[in-house]
Amino acid sequence: MDSVVITITSGKGGVGKTTTTANIGTALALMGKKVVIADADIGLRNLDIVLGLENRIVYDSVDFVEGRCKLRQALIRDKRAGELYLLPAAQTRDKTAINPQQMIAMINELRDEFHYILIDSPAGIEQGFQVAVAPADRVLVVTNPEVSSVRDADRVIGLSEALEKGPAMLIINRINSARVRKKDMLSVEDITEILGSQVIGVVPEDEEILSSTNRGQPVVLNSKGSAAQAYRDIARRIVGENVPLTMPSNGSFWQKLFGRA
């Protein structure tokens, strides 16, 4: 199968990597793709919580790497979204439990059976990050519209270039158009001017995210909200559809931003 391995990373923590991974993975599965989302945040896993699959974990990726189970046994199917599977991380271990070679071998085993394998990276640029990007064909960098987050994104884009992962693509998360207008917040243009990277999606700040996270239900499952729509659009761009970067909720503003392209 022509599989694509995508690592979602950021440098800075708390910018929305896990939320993004869960939603894009679910959206891809709802489009009929066979998808694995792998949690690479060993010791601080929470992709399972965001997906509401916490109670179904029996084995995790460290169990597989250390030979206690087959890879199939560690995968948890999320029946709400067709062929969507979670590969959980161990909670009681640390980032040294899996090395980059083991990660590559593990992900390669999934390539035959799945269209997309999404990897949720831990924060930072140390071992955990290196392991998460090692098997990636593409790297998506999540940033918030604030200076420190953009600085970390720059660092991570540089590192993934140095690892020869090709140009990273950017997801700008938690943008608030009113605050951008008031110049309280960096705009999409400000960010792309600094990073020089292609933007694959802009996700607005949306209260729905918090409640859906607490319920273990990614917003793309059933919401018509603006963040849900933005995540669905990213999934469509990932499969190669041409979806213009506009936002339904406040179209004129977005059109102004991207109209020049």
Place this chain on the structure above:
Amino acid sequence: MISIKGQRQGILILFSDAEGATWAAQLDELKAKLEQSGSFFSKARMSLDVKTLSLSLEELQAAKNLLEEHRATLWAIASQNDKTIANTRRMGLATDPNKEDPPALVNDVVAKENPFAAIADGTDGLLVQRIVRSGQTLRHPGHIVVIGDVNPGAELIAGSDIIVWGKLYGAAHAGSTGNDKAVVCALDLRPTILRIANMTRRVPEDKKRKHPKPEMAKIVRQEMNIYEWTP
């Protein structure tokens, strides 16, 4: 008698095997050069070319220690002498810096670029056409020319001039081996730290300039000033 060269794989130190060129004297010379150079070699990956010199483990180790004192890493020693090659292997170092790649050092991306030979004044240079990003250091004993932006958190260290055809928002150190004739030029010159030779200055944190002008920093009568850059 030694000479220092910037290369694709990092920095190469060439030793002489001419008659009378002793190891001890050349190490002293290297020591003096390292001391003159301030922070230039810190975090750099270095290789040696010792030609036909026959060197003991202790002699090679002395060179390694000297470099480490200046926070540089020795990763390879090229030699045409069997004993020296054997000792290099015993130290766990590479023996052919042209064939092997230096250990990946995520902070130091010099190895990815190709130095070019500048025609104008015969000084070597490093030409880079991309964004230099936060956490990346470009280091070269000659000029550094960047066609692209240098982002905050990135660092350029050049023995001679620094020319940025783009925004210079990172740290820049020109004339890092003490050359106070060196200049720093950029289309938008707003480095976090600007150093030429041994002088440092901060660039005023003025508001984002709508239409930045190309500028050049240089030392005139012991003072670093910023002038309009009219190439």
